[in-house]
Amino acid sequence: MSAVRNLRKLSRAAVLGGTSRGSLPDAIEHVAKVHRALHPGADLRALRRAYVLAESSHRGQTRKSGEPYITHPLAVTLLLAQLGAETTTLTASLLHDTVEDTEVTLDQVREEFGDEVCYLVDGVTKLEKVDYGTAAEPETFRKMLVATGNDVRVMSIKLADRLHNMRTLGVMRPEKQERIAKVTRDVLIPLAERLGVQALKSELEDLVFAILHPEEHARTRELVREHTERLDPLTGVAAQARRLLREAGINAQVLIRPRHTVSVHRLWLKRGELGPCDFGRLLILVGEDADCYAVLGELHTCFTPVITEFKDFIASPKFNLYQSLHTAIADDSGRVAEVLVRTRRMHRVAEAGVIALGDPHAAAEGGQETAEENPGERADPTRPGWLSRLLEWQSHAPDPNTFWTELRDELAQDREITVYCAAPGAEAPGGGALPLPAGATCVDTAYARLGEAGHRCIGARVNGRLTALSTVLRDGDAVQLFLEPANGSPSGPSPEWLDHVRTPAARIAIRQWLSAHAQATAENDTGSADGTLAGTHDADTPGPDDAVEELSDQPTESTPVVPGRPDTPVRLARCCTPVPSDAVIGFPVRGGAVTVHRDTCRAVARMLSAGRPTLPVRWEQGAAGCRVTLRAEAFGRAHLLADLTETIAAEGAAVVSADVEPPREQRVRHTYTLQLPDAKGLPALMRAMRRVPGVYDVTRAVHDLTTG
Structure with missing residues (x-):
């Protein structure tokens, strides 16, 4: 109701005109009073000139409600003044519709009020539908x-x-209300949350809730009305807390903070039933x-603490500047109250977010107002991690529909993590801090x-630890990336990457690459992820069902022999493919032959425990070398087989x-x-x-074979 009264007061002053003390027009005297308090x-001279220009340029224009149009910029400016915005923001706010809706030009604004005010006004000026059509919004x-x-400040x-x-x-009209409410829900409310402007966000949520979900809104408001008709038990808990802190010598102000409508609704959905202490917090x-x-x-x-409800956002602030201690306590009567504990400075930032931090340029220059009043506060709030990411990916999304879709998806991420990622090839696996949305993966x-x-x-x-590219990261993870060689065209992302990326930057880049390489991607998908011989299997390569007695049917040339038995047939076991210089052991098999294993082979332990007899074996070097089976573990990429076979040759x-x-998960064997x-x-x-790019391990093959 106070907002309605203020609006009516501004409307009357705007219509009647006149000036008051200090030569300020009556219409902005209330704005000036709020502004002076903080x-x-x-210096209010620019504010006065801005009002005079705005009032004269909007004169004769009315809103759909029938009120003079000037009441709108006045109301917007009052909102910002109440949140502690500095004078430049208020000046631009009074003028924010002049370039869009009147004959005033940006050059006039710049000449009269300077570059900063001009920049802010230009930033909020809409693009014309006549020029952009459906892409205007x-x-x-x-x-x-x-x-x-x-x-x-824009x-x-x-x-x-x-x-x-x-x-x-x-x-x-109802359909226009719904359209505006949906955009507010999907874009403006998340932006208010990310910029920490909780005072605006909460009221926007309630207004959107009333339009898009009128029945649920009415039911929730009825719950609140019924609660307000009864004595609030939080009053008693608050009195106990005040007495306790006073006796402890702590100077503290204890308030009861009612939940707004959407907050009550969410709690009702979570708990199914609301208790008498659930309609507010201390x-x-x-x-x-x-x-x-x-x-x-x-x-x-x-009190009895509810430990599961404790959160320390002072030691670890939220990514939108928010700081508080959260806890819940129960008194002797069993009343459970949620509690927020913060400094007055934290409270101002929690309510007004970046608005409370003032002019980022003045702060960066060691300048005025907020920077002087609150030394040590964050000097430049304009480039948090999420905004830097947004500005980067939007430049690669020329299509308005893609931008609009990705913007909503980006803003739907309500938490942020920080990972540490060094440039590939750096000695340490950690590196520069990299802010990402919660749920981001190695691909992101x-x-x-x-x-x-x-x-x-x-x-x-x-x-x-080696991990799949689809691995979801946690706050504080150290990430080391492996890249294929820079020379030549990259093998590129697979379509599956789109299933586990969270950032628009990654999604847009992957889609653009796949679109540009659609034919090549289709060809690669018919083979293996690395485009080579996937699933080929030579008859000479042992399979999982081969028995340990099965022997290589190829001549060995570097020959193991049984001392004292030169004519005994000797064969190499396929499970461990021993080569000269390996320590080996022989087992007699049917037909008078001897199977030779490496002494570290797992089959040796099984056969010894089964009581199988053994024979000593030694190597006699032949003239034509030896045979061995090697296993290469690698990250899948194009041309991997070609690079490995070239290295082998x-x-x-x-x-x-x-x-x-x-x-499997981008890895091949x-x-x-x-x-x-x-x-x-x-x-x-x-x-x-092992030096071939993408290969992270090469071992002698040891097949898991069973004895006959």
Whole structure:
């Protein structure tokens, strides 16, 4: 009701005109009074000139409600003044519709009020539908967000403008009310949340709720009405808390803070039934950060704390600047009250967010107002992580529909994490802090850190462990990215990446790459993820059902022999493919032959425990080398098989057979049976294979075979 009374007062003053003390027009005297209370030294001359220009340029225009149009910029300016906005913001607010709806030009605003006011007015001026058609609304929001990236006060004015329009939306047609309410819900309310302007956000939520869900809104309002007719039990809990803190010598203000309508509705949905203490919370305001923890200690000592409800947003502020201690306590009567504990400065920022931080340019220059009044406060709130990400990806979304869709998806993410990601190739796995939305994956990290070079990402370690690219990251994770070689075209992302990305930047980059390489992607999808021989299986390569007695049917050339039995047939077991210099052991099999295993083979332990007899075996070097089976573990990419076989050939080995298993979570396993000219070259060959980009391990194959 106070908002309605203020609006009526402004309407009368705007119509009647006149001036009051200090030569301020009557219409802005109330605005000036509110402004002076928070900024006593403010120079109001620009504010007066702005009102005179706005009133004269809007004269004769009326709103749908029939009121003089000037009441709208006046009401928006009053909202911002109540939130503590500085004079430049209020000046631009009075003028915010002049360029859009009157004959006033940006050049006139710049000449009369300077570059800053001109920038703010331009930032909130809508683009014309005659020029942009249906793209006017998304492109207007894109323009505002880009302007907000340089000066957050642009969005402050837009939020206050939308709130006053929502307050007076009842004069519009129902279908237009619904359309405006949906945009407010999907875009403006999330922006208010991210900028920390809770006072505007809460009222916007309630107004949208009433339009889009009238039945639920009416039911919730009835619950609130019934509650207000009874004695609020929080009054008794608040009195106990005041007495407790006074006796502890803590100077604190204890208030009862009613929940707004949407907050009550959400709690009802969560709990199914509301108790008498659920319609509000205790708000305790103190002077210093240390006092917050002193209050917490007293509350948890003298009441019964509900530990699951405790959250410390002072030590770990939310990404929208919000700081408070949250807890819940129960008194001897069993009444449970939620409690917020914060300093008065924290409370001002919690209510007004970035508006409370004043002029970011003045703060950055060590300048005026908020910067002087509150040294140590965050100097530049205009580029939090989410806004930097938004400004980056929007530049790659030329299509207005794509921008509009991705903007809503981006703003739907209501939490943020920080991961640490070094540039690929850096010695340490950690690196620069990288803010990402909650739910982001290694793929999101790659594009956030590398831009389009994220196309080359083939794997990642998280906190030192190899992990799938689809892994969802947690706050504080250290991420190390693996890239394919920079020379040549990247193999690029797979379509599956779209299933587990959360950031618009990653989504847009992946879609653009897939669109540009649609034919190549289709061809790659018919084969393996690395485009090579997926699923091939040579008859000489052992399969999972082979028995341990099955032997290589190829000549070995470097021959194991049984001492004293030169004519005994000797074969190499396929499960461990021993080569010269390996320590080996022989087992007699049917037909008088001997099977030779590496002594570390798992089959050896099983057969020894079963009582199988053994025979000693030694190597006799032949003239034509030896055969070995190697297994390469790698991140899937194009040309991997070609690079590995080229490396194998360069080391003088020949590929007898190759098997590439289907990829799993971007990783592939290649198994090669190789003929080496000399077993002594095996270590060098394995080292060379490990150096192939994307390969993270090469081992001697040990097949899990069962004995017959």
